[in-house]
Amino acid sequence: MFKGGPVWALGAMSGTSLDGVDAAMVLTDGDRVLDFGPTAYRPYTEAERAVLRAALGRWPGEPGVTEAAEVVENAHAELLSGFSGAELIGFHGQTLAHDPRGRGTHQAGDGALLAGALGVPVVWDFRSTDVRLGGQGAPLVPFYHHALARRIGAEAPLAFLNLGGVGNVTWVDPRIATPETACLAFDTGPANAPVNDLMLARLGLAQDEGGALAAQGVVDQTILSRFLNKPYFYRSPPKSLDRNEFHGVLDATCELSDADAARTLTAFAAASVAEGMRHFPQPVTDILVCGGGRHNQTLMTELAERLAGVSVRPVEAVGLDGDMIEAQAFAYLAVRVARGWPTSAPRTTGVAAAVGGGKISEP
DSSP, rough: OOOOEEEEEEEEEEEOOSEEOOOOOEOOSSSEEEEEEEEEEOOOOOHHHHHHHHHTTOOSSSSSSHHHHHHHHHHHHHTTOOOOOOSSEEEEEEEEETTTTTTEEEEOOHHHHHHHHHHHHHHHHSSHHHEEEEOOOOOOHHHHHHHHHHHOOOSOOOOEEEEEEEEEEEEOOOSSSSHHOOOOEEEEOOOOOHHHHHHHHSSSSSOGGGGTTTTGSOHHHHHHHHHHHHHGGGSSOOOOTTTTHHHHHHHTTTTTTTHHHHHHHHHHHHHHHHGGGGGSSSSEEEEEEESSSGGGGHHHHHHHHHTTTTTTGGGGGGGGTTTTTTHHHHHHHHHHHHOOOSBOOOOEEEESSSSSOOOOEOO
Protein backbone atom coordinates (compact mmCIF):
# COMPACT_ATOMS: atom_id res chain seq x y z
CA MET A 1 0.00 0.00 0.00
CA PHE A 2 1.26 3.48 -0.92
CA LYS A 3 4.76 2.33 -1.77
CA GLY A 4 5.96 5.58 -3.28
CA GLY A 5 5.30 9.29 -3.46
CA PRO A 6 3.34 11.71 -1.32
CA VAL A 7 -0.09 10.86 0.05
CA TRP A 8 -2.91 13.12 1.21
CA ALA A 9 -3.68 11.60 4.60
CA LEU A 10 -6.40 12.61 7.05
CA GLY A 11 -5.69 12.34 10.77
CA ALA A 12 -8.04 12.55 13.73
CA MET A 13 -7.34 13.00 17.42
CA SER A 14 -9.56 13.04 20.50
CA GLY A 15 -7.41 13.90 23.50
CA THR A 16 -7.61 13.36 27.23
CA SER A 17 -9.15 16.79 27.75
CA LEU A 18 -12.35 15.28 26.30
CA ASP A 19 -13.24 18.49 24.49
CA GLY A 20 -13.86 17.03 21.04
CA VAL A 21 -12.33 15.67 17.85
CA ASP A 22 -9.68 17.45 15.75
CA ALA A 23 -9.16 16.45 12.13
CA ALA A 24 -6.52 17.61 9.66
CA MET A 25 -5.11 16.66 6.27
CA VAL A 26 -1.39 16.48 5.52
CA LEU A 27 0.49 15.81 2.29
CA THR A 28 3.38 13.56 3.28
CA ASP A 29 5.54 10.72 2.08
CA GLY A 30 5.92 9.50 5.67
CA ASP A 31 9.25 11.28 6.00
CA ARG A 32 8.74 14.91 4.99
CA VAL A 33 5.73 17.15 5.57
CA LEU A 34 5.08 18.63 2.13
CA ASP A 35 1.86 20.58 2.64
CA PHE A 36 -1.02 21.14 5.02
CA GLY A 37 -4.65 20.69 4.02
CA PRO A 38 -8.07 21.48 5.51
CA THR A 39 -8.79 21.15 9.21
CA ALA A 40 -11.98 20.85 11.26
CA TYR A 41 -13.14 20.44 14.84
CA ARG A 42 -16.20 18.71 16.23
CA PRO A 43 -16.84 19.36 19.94
CA TYR A 44 -18.40 16.70 22.09
CA THR A 45 -21.79 17.60 23.50
CA GLU A 46 -22.18 17.68 27.26
CA ALA A 47 -24.09 14.39 27.09
CA GLU A 48 -21.32 12.76 25.02
CA ARG A 49 -18.65 14.08 27.35
CA ALA A 50 -20.50 12.59 30.31
CA VAL A 51 -20.52 9.16 28.63
CA LEU A 52 -16.78 9.41 28.00
CA ARG A 53 -16.02 10.57 31.52
CA ALA A 54 -18.01 7.66 32.95
CA ALA A 55 -15.82 5.23 31.00
CA LEU A 56 -12.43 6.70 31.96
CA GLY A 57 -10.16 4.11 33.52
CA ARG A 58 -12.17 1.22 32.13
CA TRP A 59 -11.13 -1.62 29.86
CA PRO A 60 -12.89 -3.51 27.06
CA GLY A 61 -15.89 -5.40 28.35
CA GLU A 62 -16.37 -3.19 31.40
CA PRO A 63 -19.52 -1.10 31.96
CA GLY A 64 -19.85 2.00 29.81
CA VAL A 65 -17.08 1.15 27.37
CA THR A 66 -19.36 0.12 24.51
CA GLU A 67 -21.34 3.33 24.88
CA ALA A 68 -18.14 5.39 24.93
CA ALA A 69 -16.90 3.67 21.77
CA GLU A 70 -20.17 4.50 20.01
CA VAL A 71 -19.79 8.16 20.93
CA VAL A 72 -16.24 8.20 19.58
CA GLU A 73 -17.12 6.37 16.36
CA ASN A 74 -20.18 8.48 15.61
CA ALA A 75 -18.39 11.78 16.28
CA HIS A 76 -15.47 10.80 14.07
CA ALA A 77 -17.66 9.52 11.25
CA GLU A 78 -19.66 12.77 11.32
CA LEU A 79 -16.54 14.95 11.20
CA LEU A 80 -14.40 12.96 8.79
CA SER A 81 -17.21 12.52 6.25
CA GLY A 82 -16.92 16.25 5.57
CA PHE A 83 -13.45 15.84 4.04
CA SER A 84 -12.69 14.85 0.46
CA GLY A 85 -9.54 13.65 -1.26
CA ALA A 86 -8.07 11.62 1.60
CA GLU A 87 -6.26 8.49 0.45
CA LEU A 88 -5.69 7.21 3.99
CA ILE A 89 -7.07 7.98 7.46
CA GLY A 90 -5.21 7.84 10.77
CA PHE A 91 -7.68 7.26 13.63
CA HIS A 92 -6.33 7.46 17.16
CA GLY A 93 -9.55 6.84 19.08
CA GLN A 94 -10.22 7.95 22.64
CA THR A 95 -7.84 6.81 25.38
CA LEU A 96 -9.88 5.47 28.27
CA ALA A 97 -7.13 3.67 30.18
CA HIS A 98 -3.34 3.54 29.93
CA ASP A 99 -1.33 1.12 32.06
CA PRO A 100 1.67 0.09 29.94
CA ARG A 101 3.33 -1.92 32.70
CA GLY A 102 0.08 -3.62 33.63
CA ARG A 103 -3.04 -4.16 31.54
CA GLY A 104 -1.76 -2.27 28.50
CA THR A 105 -3.47 0.62 26.76
CA HIS A 106 -7.08 1.10 25.67
CA GLN A 107 -8.30 3.47 22.97
CA ALA A 108 -12.05 3.27 22.37
CA GLY A 109 -13.27 3.21 18.79
CA ASP A 110 -13.19 0.66 15.96
CA GLY A 111 -11.22 1.73 12.90
CA ALA A 112 -12.75 -1.05 10.81
CA LEU A 113 -16.21 0.47 11.32
CA LEU A 114 -14.89 3.86 10.21
CA ALA A 115 -13.27 2.37 7.12
CA GLY A 116 -16.60 0.86 6.14
CA ALA A 117 -18.51 4.04 6.84
CA LEU A 118 -16.08 6.37 5.04
CA GLY A 119 -14.88 4.15 2.20
CA VAL A 120 -11.21 4.94 2.88
CA PRO A 121 -8.50 2.71 4.43
CA VAL A 122 -8.08 3.46 8.14
CA VAL A 123 -4.95 2.98 10.24
CA TRP A 124 -5.79 2.64 13.94
CA ASP A 125 -4.74 1.03 17.25
CA PHE A 126 -1.39 2.81 17.03
CA ARG A 127 -0.22 2.11 20.58
CA SER A 128 -0.81 -1.58 21.34
CA THR A 129 2.18 -3.03 19.47
CA ASP A 130 4.57 -0.65 21.19
CA VAL A 131 3.21 -1.61 24.61
CA ARG A 132 3.27 -5.30 23.75
CA LEU A 133 6.98 -4.98 22.90
CA GLY A 134 7.82 -3.28 26.20
CA GLY A 135 7.22 0.37 25.33
CA GLN A 136 5.12 2.96 27.12
CA GLY A 137 2.87 3.37 24.08
CA ALA A 138 3.19 7.14 24.45
CA PRO A 139 3.92 9.74 23.37
CA LEU A 140 3.57 8.93 19.66
CA VAL A 141 3.83 12.41 18.14
CA PRO A 142 7.67 12.81 18.40
CA PHE A 143 8.42 11.50 14.91
CA TYR A 144 6.06 14.13 13.53
CA HIS A 145 7.72 16.80 15.68
CA HIS A 146 11.00 15.83 14.05
CA ALA A 147 9.46 16.30 10.59
CA LEU A 148 8.08 19.69 11.64
CA ALA A 149 11.43 20.82 13.03
CA ARG A 150 12.98 20.15 9.64
CA ARG A 151 10.10 21.81 7.81
CA ILE A 152 10.50 25.08 9.74
CA GLY A 153 14.25 25.05 9.16
CA ALA A 154 15.37 24.60 12.77
CA GLU A 155 19.16 24.34 13.05
CA ALA A 156 19.66 23.54 16.75
CA PRO A 157 17.94 21.34 19.35
CA LEU A 158 14.52 22.60 20.41
CA ALA A 159 11.49 21.23 22.22
CA PHE A 160 7.86 20.78 21.25
CA LEU A 161 5.61 20.92 24.31
CA ASN A 162 2.03 19.67 24.01
CA LEU A 163 -0.30 20.81 26.77
CA GLY A 164 -3.40 18.65 26.56
CA GLY A 165 -5.00 16.79 29.43
CA VAL A 166 -1.50 15.45 30.10
CA GLY A 167 1.64 17.35 29.13
CA ASN A 168 4.22 15.77 26.88
CA VAL A 169 7.46 17.08 25.45
CA THR A 170 9.74 16.12 22.57
CA TRP A 171 13.37 17.17 22.53
CA VAL A 172 14.42 17.24 18.88
CA ASP A 173 17.80 17.62 17.21
CA PRO A 174 16.90 18.54 13.59
CA ARG A 175 20.50 18.05 12.50
CA ILE A 176 19.98 14.28 12.80
CA ALA A 177 18.13 12.83 9.81
CA THR A 178 16.37 9.88 11.44
CA PRO A 179 13.70 10.46 14.09
CA GLU A 180 14.62 7.24 15.88
CA THR A 181 17.85 8.85 17.10
CA ALA A 182 16.97 12.55 16.85
CA CYS A 183 14.24 12.60 19.51
CA LEU A 184 13.76 12.11 23.23
CA ALA A 185 10.17 12.23 24.43
CA PHE A 186 8.12 11.75 27.58
CA ASP A 187 5.04 12.88 29.48
CA THR A 188 5.92 15.80 31.74
CA GLY A 189 2.95 15.45 34.08
CA PRO A 190 -0.65 16.64 34.33
CA ALA A 191 -1.49 19.70 32.23
CA ASN A 192 -5.10 20.74 31.63
CA ALA A 193 -6.86 17.69 33.08
CA PRO A 194 -6.77 18.61 36.81
CA VAL A 195 -7.84 22.21 36.17
CA ASN A 196 -10.61 21.08 33.83
CA ASP A 197 -11.84 18.59 36.42
CA LEU A 198 -11.75 21.29 39.11
CA MET A 199 -13.76 23.71 36.98
CA LEU A 200 -16.36 21.10 36.15
CA ALA A 201 -16.75 19.88 39.73
CA ARG A 202 -16.91 23.31 41.38
CA LEU A 203 -18.35 25.63 38.75
CA GLY A 204 -19.89 23.42 36.09
CA LEU A 205 -17.49 24.83 33.46
CA ALA A 206 -15.41 22.87 30.98
CA GLN A 207 -12.18 24.82 31.59
CA ASP A 208 -10.56 27.89 33.11
CA GLU A 209 -10.93 30.04 30.03
CA GLY A 210 -7.64 31.80 29.36
CA GLY A 211 -6.48 31.04 32.91
CA ALA A 212 -8.68 33.88 34.18
CA LEU A 213 -9.62 32.20 37.47
CA ALA A 214 -6.07 31.00 38.17
CA ALA A 215 -4.79 34.53 37.60
CA GLN A 216 -6.79 35.66 40.64
CA GLY A 217 -5.30 33.04 42.98
CA VAL A 218 -2.02 32.23 44.71
CA VAL A 219 -0.04 29.01 44.65
CA ASP A 220 -0.14 26.73 47.68
CA GLN A 221 3.58 25.94 47.83
CA THR A 222 3.13 23.09 50.32
CA ILE A 223 0.84 21.17 47.97
CA LEU A 224 3.04 21.97 44.99
CA SER A 225 6.22 20.80 46.69
CA ARG A 226 4.61 17.61 47.95
CA PHE A 227 3.55 16.51 44.48
CA LEU A 228 6.77 17.55 42.78
CA ASN A 229 8.53 15.09 45.10
CA LYS A 230 6.62 12.17 43.60
CA PRO A 231 8.90 9.45 42.14
CA TYR A 232 7.60 10.01 38.61
CA PHE A 233 9.55 13.23 38.22
CA TYR A 234 12.83 11.53 39.10
CA ARG A 235 12.41 8.63 36.69
CA SER A 236 14.46 8.84 33.53
CA PRO A 237 12.52 9.07 30.28
CA PRO A 238 10.89 7.72 28.25
CA LYS A 239 7.88 7.59 30.57
CA SER A 240 4.15 8.13 30.27
CA LEU A 241 1.11 8.83 32.42
CA ASP A 242 -2.54 7.92 32.58
CA ARG A 243 -4.83 10.96 32.62
CA ASN A 244 -5.84 10.38 36.25
CA GLU A 245 -2.53 9.16 37.67
CA PHE A 246 -2.05 12.44 39.55
CA HIS A 247 -5.69 12.85 40.53
CA GLY A 248 -4.51 13.21 44.12
CA VAL A 249 -3.27 16.74 43.42
CA LEU A 250 -6.85 17.75 42.66
CA ASP A 251 -8.07 16.16 45.89
CA ALA A 252 -5.33 17.99 47.80
CA THR A 253 -6.77 21.36 46.77
CA CYS A 254 -10.23 20.64 48.17
CA GLU A 255 -9.89 23.15 51.03
CA LEU A 256 -8.49 25.95 48.85
CA SER A 257 -10.61 28.66 47.29
CA ASP A 258 -11.56 28.19 43.65
CA ALA A 259 -8.95 30.69 42.50
CA ASP A 260 -6.15 29.34 44.70
CA ALA A 261 -6.93 25.76 43.67
CA ALA A 262 -6.87 26.71 39.98
CA ARG A 263 -3.60 28.61 40.39
CA THR A 264 -1.96 25.75 42.28
CA LEU A 265 -2.98 23.18 39.67
CA THR A 266 -1.82 25.50 36.89
CA ALA A 267 1.53 26.01 38.61
CA PHE A 268 1.87 22.24 38.99
CA ALA A 269 1.52 21.81 35.22
CA ALA A 270 4.23 24.40 34.58
CA ALA A 271 6.54 23.12 37.30
CA SER A 272 6.23 19.60 35.90
CA VAL A 273 7.59 20.86 32.58
CA ALA A 274 10.48 22.63 34.33
CA GLU A 275 11.33 19.39 36.15
CA GLY A 276 11.25 17.51 32.87
CA MET A 277 13.81 19.78 31.22
CA ARG A 278 16.46 18.32 33.52
CA HIS A 279 16.27 15.16 31.42
CA PHE A 280 17.07 16.82 28.07
CA PRO A 281 20.30 15.54 26.43
CA GLN A 282 21.27 19.16 25.68
CA PRO A 283 19.70 22.42 26.86
CA VAL A 284 17.31 24.20 24.52
CA THR A 285 16.64 27.90 24.11
CA ASP A 286 13.33 27.47 22.29
CA ILE A 287 10.16 25.66 23.38
CA LEU A 288 7.24 25.61 20.94
CA VAL A 289 3.92 25.05 22.68
CA CYS A 290 0.90 23.35 21.14
CA GLY A 291 -2.36 21.98 22.51
CA GLY A 292 -5.12 23.77 24.37
CA GLY A 293 -2.87 24.85 27.24
CA ARG A 294 -1.17 27.48 25.10
CA HIS A 295 -4.41 29.49 25.23
CA ASN A 296 -4.14 29.65 29.04
CA GLN A 297 -2.19 32.84 29.59
CA THR A 298 -1.63 32.11 33.28
CA LEU A 299 -0.08 28.76 32.40
CA MET A 300 2.10 30.34 29.70
CA THR A 301 3.24 33.00 32.18
CA GLU A 302 4.06 30.33 34.77
CA LEU A 303 6.09 28.47 32.15
CA ALA A 304 8.03 31.58 31.14
CA GLU A 305 8.86 32.36 34.78
CA ARG A 306 9.96 28.81 35.59
CA LEU A 307 11.98 28.43 32.38
CA ALA A 308 13.98 31.63 32.63
CA GLY A 309 16.27 32.14 29.67
CA VAL A 310 14.21 29.91 27.39
CA SER A 311 11.88 31.28 24.72
CA VAL A 312 8.38 29.81 25.34
CA ARG A 313 6.21 30.45 22.30
CA PRO A 314 3.03 29.05 20.80
CA VAL A 315 3.80 27.13 17.61
CA GLU A 316 1.90 29.73 15.62
CA ALA A 317 5.06 31.86 16.01
CA VAL A 318 6.71 29.58 13.43
CA GLY A 319 3.65 29.22 11.19
CA LEU A 320 2.19 26.00 12.59
CA ASP A 321 -1.34 25.25 13.84
CA GLY A 322 -1.15 24.37 17.52
CA ASP A 323 -4.70 23.06 17.65
CA MET A 324 -4.11 20.52 14.90
CA ILE A 325 -0.60 19.14 15.39
CA GLU A 326 -1.75 15.90 17.02
CA ALA A 327 -4.40 15.28 14.35
CA GLN A 328 -1.80 16.01 11.67
CA ALA A 329 0.59 13.65 13.44
CA PHE A 330 -1.77 10.70 13.12
CA ALA A 331 -2.17 11.42 9.41
CA TYR A 332 1.63 11.39 9.13
CA LEU A 333 1.97 8.25 11.26
CA ALA A 334 -0.71 6.48 9.22
CA VAL A 335 1.44 6.85 6.11
CA ARG A 336 4.47 5.51 7.99
CA VAL A 337 2.42 2.49 9.13
CA ALA A 338 1.17 1.88 5.59
CA ARG A 339 4.77 1.90 4.36
CA GLY A 340 6.04 -0.38 7.12
CA TRP A 341 8.18 2.29 8.78
CA PRO A 342 8.75 2.79 12.53
CA THR A 343 6.44 5.04 14.52
CA SER A 344 8.22 4.80 17.88
CA ALA A 345 11.68 4.02 19.22
CA PRO A 346 13.55 3.40 22.48
CA ARG A 347 14.10 7.14 23.06
CA THR A 348 10.45 8.06 22.53
CA THR A 349 8.46 5.29 24.22
CA GLY A 350 11.09 3.01 25.76
CA VAL A 351 10.25 0.16 23.38
CA ALA A 352 13.10 -2.32 22.94
CA ALA A 353 13.72 -1.39 19.30
CA ALA A 354 12.19 0.91 16.71
CA VAL A 355 8.74 -0.41 15.85
CA GLY A 356 5.79 0.45 13.63
CA GLY A 357 2.39 0.06 15.26
CA GLY A 358 -1.13 0.22 13.95
CA LYS A 359 -3.71 -1.94 12.21
CA ILE A 360 -4.87 -1.19 8.68
CA SER A 361 -8.56 -1.73 7.91
CA GLU A 362 -9.72 -1.59 4.29
CA PRO A 363 -13.21 -0.36 3.43
